[in-house]
Amino acid sequence: RPCRRLKLDWAKLAKVANAKCDVVPVAVQDVDTGALLIIAYANEAALQESLKRRVCCLWSTSRNKMWVKGETSGDYLDLVEIRVNCEQNSLLYLVSKRRTGACHTRDGSGATRPSCYYRRLDPALLGGGNRVAGRELEMLPAGAVFADGAAGRFRGAATTAVAFLMGAAAALAVQRLASRRAA
Secondary structure, X not given: OOEEOOOOOOOHHHHHHHOOOOOEEEEEEEOOOOOEEEEEEEOHHHHHHHHHHXXXXXXXXXXXXXXXXXXXXXXXXXXXXXXXXXXOOOEEEEXXXXXXXXXXXXXXXXXXXXXXXXXXXXXXXXXXXXXXXOOOEXXXXXXXXXXXXXHHHHHHHHHHHHHHHHHHHHHHHHHHHHHHHHO
């Protein structure tokens, strides 16, 4: 069980807001298992391309260009359905994997990982509440989450995390819009 330093990008949403590209968060979920595969962004062009090609197309906020999931790796995610949340500020792509991978990273054997959420934090090592305070935190393979049959609890926790992230992204978008109007 490797121990790695936690390097969360706490400024990610601010970077997206400052990129000045109009996007909405997209949760990409495996239609068969319910597993959360990726959280990314889509602009209008990526959404239209997803509908046209029937594959998961996203907008890379760091590269500022269209990203067709699987175009490089071969791990295409076929689009089954797109859902829009009640406030129309985020999307849910329900997908079916063509192969086994979804993440751009590879495991020790060289295989692409089935989800971007392949690590978990050991809660016993977290300081009081949600504070991390730069401590070394143990990263465990996601398989450990399922070892005790906790798949249902994991999906529930992932759904809660997605809701929080999308709410934060929506708040940043509103802030960005207000600053544009004030300028």
